[in-house]
Amino acid sequence: MAQIIDGKAVANRLDEKSKAEVDAMIAAGMQRPGLAVILVGDDGASQVYVRRKIKACQKVGITSIERRLPADTSQEDLLALVHELNNDPTVHGILCQVPLPKHIDTRLVLRSISPDKDVDGFHPVNVGRLSTGTGGIVPCTPLGVMILLQSVIDDFKGKDAVVIGKSNIVGKPVANLLLDAECTVTVTHIYTHGLPDICRKADIIVAAAGAPRLVKGDWVKPGAVVIDVGITRVMDEATGKEQLLGDVDFDNCQHAGAITPVPGGVGPMTIACLMANTVQAAKALQTGDNRPAADYEDAPSRSMFGG
Amino acid sequence: MAQIIDGKAVANRLDEKSKAEVDAMIAAGMQRPGLAVILVGDDGASQVYVRRKIKACQKVGITSIERRLPADTSQEDLLALVHELNNDPTVHGILCQVPLPKHIDTRLVLRSISPDKDVDGFHPVNVGRLSTGTGGIVPCTPLGVMILLQSVIDDFKGKDAVVIGKSNIVGKPVANLLLDAECTVTVTHIYTHGLPDICRKADIIVAAAGAPRLVKGDWVKPGAVVIDVGITRVMDEATGKEQLLGDVDFDNCQHAGAITPVPGGVGPMTIACLMANTVQAAKALQTGDNRPAADYEDAPSRSMFGG
Numbered sequence: 001m002a003q004i005i006d007g008k009a010v011a012n013r014l015d016e017k018s019k020a021e022v023d024a025m026i027a028a029g030m031q032r033p034g035l036a037v038i039l040v041g042d043d044g045a046s047q048v049y050v051r052r053k054i055k056a057c058q059k060v061g062i063t064s065i066e067r068r069l070p071a072d073t074s075q076e077d078l079l080a081l082v083h084e085l086n087n088d089p090t091v092h093g094i095l096c097q098v099p100l101p102k103h104i105d106t107r108l109v110l111r112s113i114s115p116d117k118d119v120d121g122f123h124p125v126n127v128g129r130l131s132t133g134t135g136g137i138v139p140c141t142p143l144g145v146m147i148l149l150q151s152v153i154d155d156f157k158g159k160d161a162v163v164i165g166k167s168n169i170v171g172k173p174v175a176n177l178l179l180d181a182e183c184t185v186t187v188t189h190i191y192t193h194g195l196p197d198i199c200r201k202a203d204i205i206v207a208a209a210g211a212p213r214l215v216k217g218d219w220v221k222p223g224a225v226v227i228d229v230g231i232t233r234v235m236d237e238a239t240g241k242e243q244l245l246g247d248v249d250f251d252n253c254q255h256a257g258a259i260t261p262v263p264g265g266v267g268p269m270t271i272a273c274l275m276a277n278t279v280q281a282a283k284a285l286q287t288g289d290n291r292p293a294a295d296y297e298d299a300p301s302r303s304m305f306g307g
Numbered sequence: 308m309a310q311i312i313d314g315k316a317v318a319n320r321l322d323e324k325s326k327a328e329v330d331a332m333i334a335a336g337m338q339r340p341g342l343a344v345i346l347v348g349d350d351g352a353s354q355v356y357v358r359r360k361i362k363a364c365q366k367v368g369i370t371s372i373e374r375r376l377p378a379d380t381s382q383e384d385l386l387a388l389v390h391e392l393n394n395d396p397t398v399h400g401i402l403c404q405v406p407l408p409k410h411i412d413t414r415l416v417l418r419s420i421s422p423d424k425d426v427d428g429f430h431p432v433n434v435g436r437l438s439t440g441t442g443g444i445v446p447c448t449p450l451g452v453m454i455l456l457q458s459v460i461d462d463f464k465g466k467d468a469v470v471i472g473k474s475n476i477v478g479k480p481v482a483n484l485l486l487d488a489e490c491t492v493t494v495t496h497i498y499t500h501g502l503p504d505i506c507r508k509a510d511i512i513v514a515a516a517g518a519p520r521l522v523k524g525d526w527v528k529p530g531a532v533v534i535d536v537g538i539t540r541v542m543d544e545a546t547g548k549e550q551l552l553g554d555v556d557f558d559n560c561q562h563a564g565a566i567t568p569v570p571g572g573v574g575p576m577t578i579a580c581l582m583a584n585t586v587q588a589a590k591a592l593q594t595g596d597n598r599p600a601a602d603y604e605d606a607p608s609r610s611m612f613g614g
Contacts, residue, residue: 124431124441125435126435127434127435127438128430128431128433128434128436128438131438131475132434132475132479133475134431136431157498158498160500168440172439176438179496182496182498184494184498184500185493185494186494187486188491189486189489191465191489192465192491193465193467193491
């Protein structure tokens with residue numbers, strides 16, 4: 001039977017570490033970490049996400065600063081707000097909830113966030129730092145994937161890793177992190193020939209294609225570790241209920257060494273990593289130390305980012 | 308018999324294109340591209356490299372600005388010079404020849420160069436842009452590798468590419484470019500198990516390990532394209548003469564589809580790509596257009612960066 005990697009439990013442990021770190025910062029006379037969340041307009045889903053993030057802040061002791069702007073806010077005013085938050089010493093992380101209204105250039109706004117406060121990790125400077133293994137803020141979902149892997153893998157060196165999907169927000173950063181961990185990394189995608197055979201040789205599979213149940217049981221080598229980042233909403237025709245499907249045929253992967261479920265695997269990690277990133281940014285801004293947040297490794301592994 | 312990819316000939320064609328581009332810029336009333344080369348101290352090899360770069364500028368019609376500083380120049384003065392060049396509208400590319408004297412923080416100096424003038428392409432912002440496929444300046448050697456590949460490959464989509472070596476200056480950026488071109492990309496390195504078998508499946512092999520004749524003839528699939536980035540100087544014991552060895556056992560790879568020699572393959576491309584990058588930077592700074600320099604594709608391929 002495959003070990004089920006419990007994303008909720010790992011996320012809870014990460015939150016506890018973040019909370020302990022915040023307490024240690026306060027005890028050391030440092031400022032409490034502050035996360036500013038910008039919400040433009042009244043998109044329903046965005047409001048739910050923002051509420052969850054604010055609740056997570058309360059859990060770990062981060063001060064949350066919510067800045068709501070009307071849907072017709074000008075780009076200029078939004079940029080001015082980002083500028084203000086960039087220069088506010090009590091703010092250590094800035095998150096601008098997307099999607100933004102259509103009259104606003106999303107890329108421009110996201111790039112105006114200071115790289116040191118970019119807790120989403122998507123600023124070109126942070127992407128560059130990640131790509132060259134020189135610190136910076138690691139995007140939340142890729143960081144979550146690595147922490148889940150670290151919870152079951154002790155030594156990454158020389159392991160064959162296959163990443164399915166080459167998006168800028170998951171596939172590519174995960175590939176970079178696996179490469180930094182000394183895995184041999186193959187990045188696959190829609191144009192890849194012979195994906196089943198490529199997967200069959202893998203010690204680690206990270207599926208981030210957004211293709212429900214793409215990875216079949218017989219693509220997975222006995223003992224391999226499988227992380228399923230895919231989440232697709234589908235309607236179950238029999239019950240009429242909505243279902244969340246991962247990229248992996250979970251039921252037929254019981255010969256895997258360890259595997260994440262969907263939901264309950266990668267999902268719960270994302271906000272916990274956002275909190276961890278905010279704590280790290282707050283420390284880095286106050287001490288000049290810019291180690292990546294993945295110092296928050298999960299037992300039993302040693303940190304793969306150290307040294 | 309494998310087709311020998313003549314790096315000198317491809318580099319000459321690239322230089323001709325750069326020259327034509329400069330002529331077209333002048334004809335359109337734009338400024339002539341200017342490349343500033345900073346040389347600190349009197350390292351012999353650095354002087355040779357700088358001289359070659361200045362000669363290349365003359366060949367394609369780029370204004371070269373040489374700024375020599377004594378070996379005991381303070382870091383402050385060097386940063387002030389970079390700042391001056393960043394703000395000089397007649398300078399479109401800035402190159403700081405390394406190694407720098409030990410009392411100077413090389414990373415800090417290189418990062419102080421404006422990303423828009425960073426014709427080496429190593430600034431984190433340019434690394435980030437490359438990693439996310441959003442334009443920017445592509446480092447010279449990886450760009451040269453891609454142009455050599457484009458000279459013999461028409462369609463990259465779905466090709467199996469293996470990159471040997473994961474350095475920040477060659478392996479990783481080459482992997483990113485191959486991924487953008489829709490190849491399935493495997494990055495291998497010193498901890499990789501079963502490298503021969505991984506190579507045997509490859510349509511494209513880019514060897515950048517710095518390990519003389521690592522890649523044996525029987526690692527190469529008939530018809531595969533092999534780019535040899537390695538250059539190691541060794542002494543030939545029989546003749547007592549210095550020899551340059553690549554990472555590939557060239558003599559036993561005559562069943563390859565196409566292969567670069569060492570020397571005369573990737574080597575000549577690097578300075579030609581520096582010139583191409585300077586021309587592109589000069590255009591981008593004057594027009595706001597930041598397409599990567601790899602628009603300089605070589606016949607017969609279509610540009611893989613377009614669209």
